[in-house]
Amino acid sequence: MKYRRKLSYLLTFPRHASRAAYYSKGLMREFSPYTHCMRQTERLLSALRSCPDYAEIERRALYYNKLDEAFDASIAPKIDTIDNKRSRYYFDLIEHAKGFGPERRLNYLFGDITRVPEQPTVVKSRPIHGDNRNSIILNLNKFRHFSWSADATPFREKRIQPCGGEHLVHQPATYWLRNSMIIRCSILDMSIATSAIFQQKVR
Numbered sequence: 456m457k458y459r460r461k462l463s464y465l466l467t468f469p470r471h472a473s474r475a476a477y478y479s480k481g482l483m484r485e486f487s488p489y490t491h492c493m494r495q496t497e498r499l500l501s502a503l504r505s506c507p508d509y510a511e512i513e514r515r516a517l518y519y520n521k522l523d524e525a526f527d528a529s530i531a532p533k534i535d536t537i538d539n540k541r542s543r544y545y546f547d548l549i550e551h552a553k554g555f556g557p558e559r560r561l562n563y564l565f566g567d568i569t570r571v572p573e574q575p576t577v578v579k580s581r582p583i584h585g586d587n588r589n590s591i592i593l594n595l596n597k598f599r600h601f602s603w604s605a606d607a608t609p610f611r612e613k614r615i616q617p618c619g620g621e622h623l624v625h626q627p628a629t630y631w632l633r634n635s636m637i638i639r640c641s642i643l644d645m646s647i648a649t650s651a652i653f654q655q656k657v658r
Contacts, residue, residue, distance in 0.1 A: 477598045481546030489535075489557050496554025521588040526575055531560035541565045547595045548577065565595065
């Protein structure tokens, strides 16, 4: 048991170190003056205009933020009053929001959001169907959803095989996982095949 605990710690040490670095950066931003954050944002936006990938960046930004007209944000919370109880969401939101000053206002919702808010709101997730313009996507809770490990294997050399640590209780997911070993196709074709399998099993 003692060696098992030591092995478990060694295997999870990089994750613990990443968590410590994440919260350290978050606390540094928390105590950084707004003037400093605003200067950083201005420099970033100035550099963006001359970036060779500006067109691609703009295309992706317009997908995340689909609003095409001004709206009244006078009743939205001020940036300096953003709720800090859910620390990861808070740190990820102020990373960008502080650069626009404490008096600016924005609506935000933390957690897994599956509905479209009535007012334009910064969220982590949104429905993919229908009019979802009021859901403005930002990469919140990055430590959980946007952590990348060093990987020396090129993507094209990887096996087309899913992996995960969740317990599958739904029959379609179990069926797909058990039969995924025989799928030999591109990522696009695999997504189409997976969708077809799910639809066939759900009916």
